[in-house]
Amino acid sequence: xxxxxxxxxxxxxxHQDKQTRKGGRSMKSTRILAVVVTAVALCLMGAGAxxxxxxxxxxxxxKLGFMVDFxxxxxxxxxxxxxxxxxxxxxxxDQGGINGRKIKLLVEDNGILPNTTMEAAKKxxxxxxxxxxxxxxxxxxxxxxxxxxxxxxxxxMPHGANKRFYDPGNKWVFVPYSTQYNxxxxxxxxxxxxxxxxxxxxxxxxxxxxxxxLEGARNAAKFMKSSIVKEAPYKIGTVDMSPxxxxxxxxxxxxxxxxxxLPQIGSILKEKQKMGWDVKLIGNNTTAYPTLFPLxxxxxxxxxxxxxxxxxxxxxxxxxxxxxxxxxxxKVNDPNFPTGLLFGAWAYCAAMIEGIKNxxxxxxxxxxxxxxxxxxLDMGGICPNISFTPKRHCGYFSSMVLEAKAKEKKWxxxxxxxxxxxxx
Amino acid sequence: MGRSFKVSYEKDMALFQNNWVRAWLVVLIVAMMxxxxxxxxxxxxxxxxxxxxxxxxxxxxxxxxxxxxxSLGHAAFMAIGAYTSALLTTKMGLSxxxxxxxxxxxxxxxxxxxxxxSLRLKGLYLALGTLAFSFIVEYVLxxxxxxxxxxxxxxxxxxxxxxxxxxxxxxxxxxxxxxALAVLCAKNIVRTKIGRSFIAIRDRDIxxxxxxxxxxxxxxxAFALSSFYAGVxxxxxxxxxxxxxxxxxxxxxxxxxxxxxxxxxxxxxxGSVLGAILITGISPGILYVVDILKGSYPALxxxxxxxxxxxxxxxxxxxxxxxxxxxxxxxxxxxVYWKTWPFRY
Numbered sequence: 114x115x116x117x118x119x120x121x122x123x124x125x126x127x128h129q130d131k132q133t134r135k136g137g138r139s140m141k142s143t144r145i146l147a148v149v150v151t152a153v154a155l156c157l158m159g160a161g162a163x164x165x166x167x168x169x170x171x172x173x174x175x176k177l178g179f180m181v182d183f184x185x186x187x188x189x190x191x192x193x194x195x196x197x198x199x200x201x202x203x204x205x206x207d208q209g210g211i212n213g214r215k216i217k218l219l220v221e222d223n224g225i226l227p228n229t230t231m232e233a234a235k236k237x238x239x240x241x242x243x244x245x246x247x248x249x250x251x252x253x254x255x256x257x258x259x260x261x262x263x264x265x266x267x268x269x270m271p272h273g274a275n276k277r278f279y280d281p282g283n284k285w286v287f288v289p290y291s292t293q294y295n296x297x298x299x300x301x302x303x304x305x306x307x308x309x310x311x312x313x314x315x316x317x318x319x320x321x322x323x324x325x326x327l328e329g330a331r332n333a334a335k336f337m338k339s340s341i342v343k344e345a346p347y348k349i350g351t352v353d354m355s356p357x358x359x360x361x362x363x364x365x366x367x368x369x370x371x372x373x374x375l376p377q378i379g380s381i382l383k384e385k386q387k388m389g390w391d392v393k394l395i396g397n398n399t400t401a402y403p404t405l406f407p408l409x410x411x412x413x414x415x416x417x418x419x420x421x422x423x424x425x426x427x428x429x430x431x432x433x434x435x436x437x438x439x440x441x442x443x444k445v446n447d448p449n450f451p452t453g454l455l456f457g458a459w460a461y462c463a464a465m466i467e468g469i470k471n472x473x474x475x476x477x478x479x480x481x482x483x484x485x486x487x488x489x490l491d492m493g494g495i496c497p498n499i500s501f502t503p504k505r506h507c508g509y510f511s512s513m514v515l516e517a518k519a520k521e522k523k524w525x526x527x528x529x530x531x532x533x534x535x536x537x
Numbered sequence: 538m539g540r541s542f543k544v545s546y547e548k549d550m551a552l553f554q555n556n557w558v559r560a561w562l563v564v565l566i567v568a569m570m571x572x573x574x575x576x577x578x579x580x581x582x583x584x585x586x587x588x589x590x591x592x593x594x595x596x597x598x599x600x601x602x603x604x605x606x607x608s609l610g611h612a613a614f615m616a617i618g619a620y621t622s623a624l625l626t627t628k629m630g631l632s633x634x635x636x637x638x639x640x641x642x643x644x645x646x647x648x649x650x651x652x653x654x655s656l657r658l659k660g661l662y663l664a665l666g667t668l669a670f671s672f673i674v675e676y677v678l679x680x681x682x683x684x685x686x687x688x689x690x691x692x693x694x695x696x697x698x699x700x701x702x703x704x705x706x707x708x709x710x711x712x713x714x715x716x717a718l719a720v721l722c723a724k725n726i727v728r729t730k731i732g733r734s735f736i737a738i739r740d741r742d743i744x745x746x747x748x749x750x751x752x753x754x755x756x757x758x759a760f761a762l763s764s765f766y767a768g769v770x771x772x773x774x775x776x777x778x779x780x781x782x783x784x785x786x787x788x789x790x791x792x793x794x795x796x797x798x799x800x801x802x803x804x805x806x807x808g809s810v811l812g813a814i815l816i817t818g819i820s821p822g823i824l825y826v827v828d829i830l831k832g833s834y835p836a837l838x839x840x841x842x843x844x845x846x847x848x849x850x851x852x853x854x855x856x857x858x859x860x861x862x863x864x865x866x867x868x869x870x871x872x873v874y875w876k877t878w879p880f881r882y
Contacts, residue, residue: 226784226787227785231778231785232820235582236579236821236824239582239705240824252687253782254784256687256688256782257778257784257785260691260778260779264703319679320679320686321686
């Protein structure tokens with residue numbers, strides 16, 4: 114139509130008839146129209162992309178979910194955990210927020226069980242429209258809600274997590290805390306570093322929590338060319354530990370690893386005294402709280418526990434000042450307050466917020482993942498520094514070993530933060 | 538009023554008693570079809586949970602309400618259905634439509650096994666027997682390599698006639714269809730000889746036997762039917778949640794189902810539905826109230842969260858106190874009041 118190769122000029126050709134000229138004008142109009150339509154479409158697409166709404170993120174605010182247990186079997190942990198998250202959030206918001214946005218923390222009761230956790234997660238994701246879950250207590254519940262998180266592109270940070278949460282791992286799951294597998298490895302390596310010939314037994318809860326500890330212990334013992342000589346499981350809810358202790362006595366172990374909770378530890382310490390047996394005990398982070406002292410009194414003396422979170426006495430003053438300003442300092446300063454829980458939750462919040470900071474102003478689930486995978490967060494001694502990589506979604510494998518001092522009713526560090534030597 | 542009299546057994550036993558019932562049913566179906574247009578994803582998810590609970594509650598009511606056989610193992614049968622479907626769809630690649638009845642059948646088969654001791658056990662002893670069964674199932678799920686313990690098991694995504702069921706809206710239609718079918722089947726079962734035999738056994742088993750009803754056969758059948766319903770509910774729940782863990786089917790779930798049928802009304806189909814809706818709806822209802830109060834009265838909102846379980850219990854106690862026949866009794870009272878108005882009977 115006059116524009117093909119060799120036709121060159123755009124000037125009207127004298128012999129062109131009226132129809133051809135009309136066709137040329139029509140073609141030109143069509144092209145202009147096409148250009149305009151394309152430009153408008155591109156603008157709209159661009160505007161759509163710029164103005165694309167991200168669930169839980171507005172110009173001024175980012176909504177984060179924080180799921181703790183207020184009513185279930187782990188309800189004792191709910192208030193200090195929630196307090197940790199809230200204090201850190203208030204502190205950050207007071208500094209002006211992150212990338213111009215304030216953090217809105219929605220604390221929800223998850224009842225720790227899978228069904229109740231699912232209810233809470235649905236409420237947070239589908240109704241409250243949160244951006245991410247900064248904390249979720251309970252491994253079974255975290256497992257149950259994982260498909261929901263994947264489907265809705267929600268980054269989740271499970272607490273009480275197991276090795277499987279980072280190995281093989283999941284794009285949407287980040288664990289800013291050492292797992293029971295890692296802590297059991299630290300416990301075994303600590304014991305064998307004191308006495309390479311030590312005979313080690315383990316009493317563990319027969320669920321994911323205990324089995325993760327058992328596997329970590331087995332792996333570390335094998336790595337150290339030793340073995341766990343006796344394994345004694347107990348069913349969830351069992352408090353009488355005399356059969357398990359009898360098995361340990363029969364095997365004549367020197368050390369017992371305890372992958373159990375406080376009520377069971379109390380029973381074991383009492384049983385140990387009853388048996389008049391001077392066996393050494395080392396437990397996990399869930400027992401490294403001052404609540405042990407009123408439970409067993411002087412029997413707590415010398416009991417060891419592996420945990421990534423430093424005791425209150427070792428927390429730097431600047432963090433105590435933050436608590437003084439944004440929380441109930443008198444409550445936290447009480448010798449019976451489980452500060453380990455508070456700072457555990459604090460670390461989760463700090464990790465999530467650091468990820469949001471690294472993601473920049475263009476905050477989406479994908480940029481958050483990139484932000485988290487590039488972070489290296491200095492925790493100032495509260496716990497090991499937290500860093501994730503695209504291949505490792507566990508913040509750290511390290512822990513410290515604490516010893517209970519019954520008379521002073523406090524925990525002291527006997528081995529500082531250390532990463533297990535065995536492969537994790 | 539005159540038109541309400543039934544002059545034949547057929548009319549008395551009819552599925553739909555009159556045209557009003559049919560008309561209301563049509564309204565209900567239209568309303569349900571329109572629900573996804575007006576409700577958000579969270580509200581739909583609550584309705585979906587209610588739909589699954591309706592299926593499970595119907596099964597338990599057939600056993601406890603109609604046959605008088607108490608069971609604390611309902612959640613275990615749901616778990617059997619859920620794990621069966623998860624394994625069939627993921628390991629064997631079967632489609633949901635095949636695995637759905639197979640899950641029910643697997644649960645029913647195990648229900649038959651549990652039903653046998655029911656011939657010798659009654660009341661609390663039977664309750665303990667079924668509770669023991671639920672512990673055995675929980676133990677197996679935790680320790681059998683195939684079920685992967687606390688790590689859980691995924692259920693394959695549902696595809697029906699090439700259509701993937703993914704969203705809350707799509708699940709809403711699927712679950713409500715299953716629930717409607719379950720209601721229809723239950724309604725028909727109780728109208729048949731089987732249903733009447735169940736009722737006779739519940740009311741007086743010795744008299745039923747004297748009338749020629751083979752008690753052993755019907756007691757075991759009640760267990761199998763109830764388990765079938767539980768298995769189907771478990772299967773739907775597994776695909777809806779996409780991932781199942783043994784903790785999702787603990788004894789507290791069985792107790793919730795008993796609460797559903799007791800509050801709804803023992804020995805009634807409508808009661809099962811109403812009870813399932815109420816018990817499943819209490820928790821989200823409380824959350825809604827808390828959210829409303831959070832802004833103006835934050836302390837009150839927190840108090841409600843702290844006392845959530847107490848409120849849950851209070852609702853149950855008040856319902857039973859003021860209407861021992863449950864929500865179905867309440868419905869009957871309203872209906873009679875309406876029909877006889879302005880007279881009071």
